[in-house]
Every structure is written in structure tokens, then in C-alpha cells.
Amino acid sequence: LPQRWDWLQQGFANQALAQAYRWSLRTVFRRPWLGVGLSLILPVMGFAVFATLPQQFFPPTNRNQFQIEFELPTQASLAVTQAQVRQARQRALQHPEVEDIHWFMGRSAPPFFYNVLDNRRNAQNYAQGIVQLASTDRLRETIQALQTELDAAFPQAQVLVKQLEQGPPFDAPIELRVYGAEIAGLRQVGDRLRAELAQVPDVVHTRATLTEALPKLALDVDEAQARRLGLDNRSIAGQLNGALNGSIGGSILDGTRDIPVRVRVPSPQQGDLGAIAGLNIVTAQGQMPLDAIVSLDLVPDTASISRRNGQRINTVQGFITAGSLPSTVLAAFQARLQEQGFELPPGYRIEYGGEADARGTAVGNLLSTVGVLMILMTATLVLSFNSFGLAALIGSVAILAVGLAALALKLFGSIFGFTAILGTLGLIGLAINDSIVVLAALREHPQAKLGQPQAVEDVVFHATRHVIATTVTTIVGFVPLMLDPTGFWPPLAIAIAGGLGGATLLALYYIPSVYRLLTRQRHPQASLDLSGDRGFPQT
Structure with missing residues (x-):
């Protein structure tokens, strides 16, 4: 090859850069404490800013689908829900990005994605829609626009436009579980928490399991009149239930099927309090209107009483804008509670669910084997270097x-x-690998093994090319993942590729500096700075 192409066989070399690099190595290794201090600057800065990192344990997907949950008050009929959903469908289809919407009335959609919950059945006030987009170019903007538009168009409904996300399923990203014994106290605490949560930026909707009440028909029986007519509470309730819910009066044979026939009052009368009051009740003295025996009134009643682990609970849920981080919203909510001086009454407690609970469970599962892995790694290092001190040095790199x-x-x-x-765990492995390469080279050289500065400098200088080559090829390999538009892979790639640059500095400066400190105590005479080049020949 021509002389100008020698770098293809011998590698790239720059005399000025090599001299500057040697000077930095010489300065650091003759003052090892300086090398240790300088090497710790970047890691310490990382630990300092760790608490300020935005957290989203389960990133959203970039799938060209999202879901709409449409929920009216509990007493809404299926016909009213269907009419409202048709209007919502027409509005959503006006967006050019939306291709089609598939609605499921009265129930959740079938699990079309691995963490979509199918937890609503036979709910006449509920519908769920699956929106199909033409592309994912404006996914988040479309979700946010639809959320704003549908909220304004249907103020009587709770509309949730939700992006599909990774990770285990949960009902709401923000969830507060309030435990207590008294229903009234649970409702009061839940209402207060819900009101405060609604004031937090990026929260679009809130709900609680004990807030909505259902109308209940309350009957006040005239006991004296009922006894004179030969009636009691049970018989009155039985006749009223038979009239409203119906009773089997016969059957119809349809082919081979025997279809029961239920007889009851017409549907319009079932929702009319006056018509119910005029229903005839059979007594010992003949038929008599119901309101002659009882007085009727509609009173609010708790829709449902939830329990968790045998304790009464009021679950307050918060739903956030697409693209917002649940951890950020939860931190803002907790700060607001502290500013307002919120305190729970005695006998009540709060437990956080939602994304925070799923995150804690996932982290626990992920780190459950770290202890075993640390023991195996320590044993391997101790057996390899025959030294607990050098094993601890590699552990500090991790x-x-x-x-x-x-x-x-x-x-x-x-x-x-x-x-x-996951990226951090991968970076730990790569950082340890580079450090082991340098440490093994130091222990193989007869003078560097004793901590002689010039020999240590030569060993590190000649190991640099291998360490840098590994670093550069690894970083280049992770560049496509760093540019991934879905947002799922960039954190992993950034943690590995970005941190690997600092890990290279640890291998080239931190490891030799600490090794010099360790050998200087055992071989003080050999660690002196001797004149001349006693290591590898300089090139």
C-alpha cells in the first residue's frame, strides 16, 4: 500500500495528541489522589442530578391506535349512551388523521393489546372505542386535540382519550386508595382529595368510587294500616318486585327451545314515581293502591362499597394529558397537599396505586436477583485477581x-x-469489562505490577487503543436505538452509549490511580518515580 494508507494496517496515530495524552497520564499517575478526584467528578454529578430526572417507568407505544372511554352518569340508559357515542364518533372522524373507530357499547373492548383491561361488563352508561389512525406522525397531538374537543362537546360525560402504554395494566396513572371504617368519612376525604387533584396541571379528569350516588326508592310503610290489611314488609316488597321486575307467567315453545315469558308493568311506568305509587297491591280485603299503605320517595344511595384486603376503601383516580409524566403529576399533587396543610382524620390512611404501585412492583421484581448476581460477580473477581481489594476496586466501578x-x-x-x-445494568457490565482489561494489563507487566509510575503510564497508553475501539464501536452500534422515534429504546441506548464515555475515563484514569495507591502501600520503594522508560517502547 502507498505510505499514506499505512494507517489502515497500523491504525490512526497523531504525535501531538499522543504527547498530550501521555502528559495527562503522567500527571495523574504521579499524583494518584488527583486522578481519583478528577475521575469521580462525572459520577458524582450524575448522582447529584439523579433526583431531578423525569420518571416514566412504562413508556407509551408508538402504535397507530388509541382508545376512548365514554362514561355517562350511572342512571343513564343504553339508548342515551348510544346516541351520545354516535355524536362523539362523528366528531372524531372529522380529524384527518382518524381512519375509523370501532365502538363497544355497555362493555370494555376485547383485549387487543397485552395490557388493555377488560373490566367493564353490562354497564349501560359506558362505551369504549378503538381509534385507528392513518399514521403515527401526529399521534400525541391528535389525542390531545380529541380530549379537549370531546370534553367541551359532552360536559355531562367523562371522556378519556388514552394512548396505549407499555408495562403492566392499571386503571388510572394516578390512584389514591383511602382506607377507613366510616362510609361518610371515606366519601368526605375522597371528595377533598379529588378536588385538590383536579387543580393539578395536566390532570384532565378525576373520579372516586364513593362519589356517585344512585337513586333508591324508599318506602315508609304504615304499619297499623298494613296489619289491618294482612300485610307485612316482606309481602309488600315481594308484590312490588314482581310488578317491576316481573314474574314468570308461562313459556313459549320455539322449535326445541322453551322460552319463559316474564310479565311486568310497561317500561315507561317503571321510571314514573306516580305510576309506581298507583300500582295495585293484593290485600285480605281486595286490591288497593300502593300509596294507600306506604309513602314513596327517591333518596340517594351509595352506588357500591369497595373493599381491599377486607377493609373499606374509596379509590380516587386521576387521568392525565397524553405525554405528561405520572411521576411529575403525582409529585405536584403531593406538594399541593403539603401546601394546603392536608391531614387525614384519625383512623384513615392513604396508599398510592396506579403507575406508582406498578412501578414499585416491577422494580422489585427486576432487582430481586441483584443480590445473587452481586455475590456471583464478587466471587468471580476475587478468584480471578486473588485479592479482595482489587475485587472491591472493580465493584466501585460498577x-x-x-x-x-x-x-x-x-x-x-x-x-x-x-x-x-436495563441500560444502566448493561453499562455496569461494559464498564467492568473495560476496567478488567486495564487492571489485568497492569498486573501482567512486571514493573507496573509494583506500581512504578512510568510503567503504569506505558501499560495504560498501550491499552488505550483497545479500550477506545471498544467504546467507539459500542456507541456507534447504539446510535440507531438513540434515534428510535417510538421513544421506547432511547433511554436504554443513552444510558449505555452516553455513560460509556465516562466509563472509559474510569478505566484509563481511575483504575490505574487507585491501583497505584494500593501498590504504594505494599511496595513503597518500587512505586517511586524512576527515570527512564522502563515499560513498553514508545511509538
Whole structure:
């Protein structure tokens, strides 16, 4: 090859850059404490900014589908719900990005995605729609626009336009479980929490399990009149239930099927309090209107009383704008409660569910095997180097790599979540690998093994090309994932590729500096700075 192409066989070399790099190595290794201090700057900065990282443990998907939940008050009929849903469908189809919408009336949609909950059945006031988009280019903007438009068009309904997300399923991203013994107290605390949650930015809707009351028909029986007519509460309730809900009066044979016939009052009369009051009741003295025996009134009643682990609970849920981070919204809500001086009454407690609970469970499962892995890694390092001190040195690199991953996420404006944790674990492995390469080279050289500065400099200088080559190829390999438009892979790639640059500095400066400190105590004479080049020949 021509001389100008020698770098293809011998590698790239720049004399000025090599001299500057050697000078930095020489300065650091002759003052090892300086090298240790400088090497710790980036990891310590990462640990300092870790608490400020935005957290979204389960990132959203970039699928060209999302869901709409449409819920009217509990007493709404299926016909009213269907009419409202048709109007919502027409409004949504006016958006050019929306291709089609498939609605499921009175129930949840079948699980078309792995974490979509199918938890609503036989609900006449509820419908769920699956929206199909032409592309994912304006997915988040379309969701936000539809949420605003449908909220304004249907103020009597609770409309939730929700993007599909990764991770385990949960009903709402923000969830507060209030435990207590008294229904009235649970409702009061839940209403207060719901009112405060509604004031937090990016919260579009709230609801609680004990807020909505159903109308109940209350009967006040004239006991004296009922006894004279030979009636009691049970017989009155039985006749009224038979009239409203119906009783089997016969059957019709349809082919081979025997279809029962239920007889009851017409549907319009079932919702008319006056018509119910005029129903005839059979007594010992003949038929008599119901209102001659009882007085009727509609009173509010609790729709349902939920229990969790045998305790009464009022669950307050908050739904947030598409693209907002649940951890940020929850932190803002907790800060607001603290500013308002909110305190729970005695005997009540709050437990956080939703995304926070799912995140804690997932992290616990993910880190459940870390202890075993740490023991295996420590045993491997101790057996490899025959030294607990050197094993602890490699272990410190693993800890510092966590700070480097956090710093990379902060610098790139990324979020901390499930994939970022996986990236951090991957970075720990790569950082340890680079450090082991340098440490093994130091122990193989006869003078560097004793901590002689010039020999340490030579060993690190010649190991640099291999470490840098590994770093560059790894970073380049993760660039496509860093540019992934779905948002799922960038945190993982940033944690590994971004943190690997700092991990290289740990391998080239931190490891040799600490190694010099360790050998200086055992071999003080050999660690002196001797003149001359006693290591590898300089090239």
C-alpha cells in the first residue's frame, strides 16, 4: 500500500495528541489522589442530578391506535349512551388523521393489546372505542386535540382519550386508595382529595368510587294500616318486585327451545314515581293502591362499597394529558397537599396505586436477583485477581457507572424508567469489562505490577487503543436505538452509549490511580518515580 494508507494496517496515530495524552497520564499517575478526584467528578454529578430526572417507568407505544372511554352518569340508559357515542364518533372522524373507530357499547373492548383491561361488563352508561389512525406522525397531538374537543362537546360525560402504554395494566396513572371504617368519612376525604387533584396541571379528569350516588326508592310503610290489611314488609316488597321486575307467567315453545315469558308493568311506568305509587297491591280485603299503605320517595344511595384486603376503601383516580409524566403529576399533587396543610382524620390512611404501585412492583421484581448476581460477580473477581481489594476496586466501578448513566440521561433530556434501568445494568457490565482489561494489563507487566509510575503510564497508553475501539464501536452500534422515534429504546441506548464515555475515563484514569495507591502501600520503594522508560517502547 502507498505510505499514506499505512494507517489502515497500523491504525490512526497523531504525535501531538499522543504527547498530550501521555502528559495527562503522567500527571495523574504521579499524583494518584488527583486522578481519583478528577475521575469521580462525572459520577458524582450524575448522582447529584439523579433526583431531578423525569420518571416514566412504562413508556407509551408508538402504535397507530388509541382508545376512548365514554362514561355517562350511572342512571343513564343504553339508548342515551348510544346516541351520545354516535355524536362523539362523528366528531372524531372529522380529524384527518382518524381512519375509523370501532365502538363497544355497555362493555370494555376485547383485549387487543397485552395490557388493555377488560373490566367493564353490562354497564349501560359506558362505551369504549378503538381509534385507528392513518399514521403515527401526529399521534400525541391528535389525542390531545380529541380530549379537549370531546370534553367541551359532552360536559355531562367523562371522556378519556388514552394512548396505549407499555408495562403492566392499571386503571388510572394516578390512584389514591383511602382506607377507613366510616362510609361518610371515606366519601368526605375522597371528595377533598379529588378536588385538590383536579387543580393539578395536566390532570384532565378525576373520579372516586364513593362519589356517585344512585337513586333508591324508599318506602315508609304504615304499619297499623298494613296489619289491618294482612300485610307485612316482606309481602309488600315481594308484590312490588314482581310488578317491576316481573314474574314468570308461562313459556313459549320455539322449535326445541322453551322460552319463559316474564310479565311486568310497561317500561315507561317503571321510571314514573306516580305510576309506581298507583300500582295495585293484593290485600285480605281486595286490591288497593300502593300509596294507600306506604309513602314513596327517591333518596340517594351509595352506588357500591369497595373493599381491599377486607377493609373499606374509596379509590380516587386521576387521568392525565397524553405525554405528561405520572411521576411529575403525582409529585405536584403531593406538594399541593403539603401546601394546603392536608391531614387525614384519625383512623384513615392513604396508599398510592396506579403507575406508582406498578412501578414499585416491577422494580422489585427486576432487582430481586441483584443480590445473587452481586455475590456471583464478587466471587468471580476475587478468584480471578486473588485479592479482595482489587475485587472491591472493580465493584466501585460498577457503582460509579450508575452515576454516569444518570448524567447521560440528564444531558440528553431523557426519562428514567424501565428501559433506562436495563441500560444502566448493561453499562455496569461494559464498564467492568473495560476496567478488567486495564487492571489485568497492569498486573501482567512486571514493573507496573509494583506500581512504578512510568510503567503504569506505558501499560495504560498501550491499552488505550483497545479500550477506545471498544467504546467507539459500542456507541456507534447504539446510535440507531438513540434515534428510535417510538421513544421506547432511547433511554436504554443513552444510558449505555452516553455513560460509556465516562466509563472509559474510569478505566484509563481511575483504575490505574487507585491501583497505584494500593501498590504504594505494599511496595513503597518500587512505586517511586524512576527515570527512564522502563515499560513498553514508545511509538
